[in-house]
Amino acid sequence: MSKLSIYFCGSIRGGRNDAAIYHEIITHLKSFGKVFTEHVGSDKFNEEGIQIDDAKLTDKQIHDRDMSWLQSSDVVVAEVTTPSLGVGYELGRAIEMKKKVICLFRPSSGKRLSAMIEGAKCENLFQVHHYTEVKNACQLLTGILGNK
Numbered sequence: 001m002s003k004l005s006i007y008f009c010g011s012i013r014g015g016r017n018d019a020a021i022y023h024e025i026i027t028h029l030k031s032f033g034k035v036f037t038e039h040v041g042s043d044k045f046n047e048e049g050i051q052i053d054d055a056k057l058t059d060k061q062i063h064d065r066d067m068s069w070l071q072s073s074d075v076v077v078a079e080v081t082t083p084s085l086g087v088g089y090e091l092g093r094a095i096e097m098k099k100k101v102i103c104l105f106r107p108s109s110g111k112r113l114s115a116m117i118e119g120a121k122c123e124n125l126f127q128v129h130h131y132t133e134v135k136n137a138c139q140l141l142t143g144i145l146g147n148k
């Protein structure tokens with residue numbers, strides 16, 4: 001199995017309610033290769049609510065770094081339960097770059113996933129999976145990425 005370059009998307013400024021879930025998914029993803037955006041699962045934030053690893057960067061530097069990581073990635077995994085403009089933007093750009101995208105959504109949150117994500121499903125290239133427990137989401141990722 002070759003090592004993958006993985007771009008993980010999860011809400012930052014959109015709200016950090018699911019940060020522990022991102023962390024668990026990222027930890028699992030690391031068994032398949034490199035995760036560029038490990039900081040998305042970090043619990044290190046400064047007093048202004050800015051993610052510590054990115055606090056010294058301008059918004060332009062964050063955007064340009066992330067777009068270059070996205071371009072270099074083999075696969076994009078997004079936890080989309082907490083709505084985030086940044087994640088929506090990343091997914092749109094990933095589609096444009098013809099990346100394989102796997103979206104994970106928890107209906108038990110009571111939220112309804114945007115039609116622009118649910119409706120973007122396109123066979124293997126843009127997948128949207130509903131899950132309950134994080135361990136099920138991780139099993140699903142193993143099934144998809146394990147034999148890549």
Ligand SMILES: O=c1[nH]c(=O)n([C@H]2C[C@H](O)[C@@H](COP(=O)(O)O)O2)cc1CO
Nearest residue numbers: 009010011012013014054084085086087
């Ligand atoms: O500090 C940051 N660092 C960073 O890498 N991002 C990227 C990665 C996340 O998948 C996504 C989150 O977007 P948002 O902050 O709009 O929720 O944007 C976003 C921010 C803050 O917008």
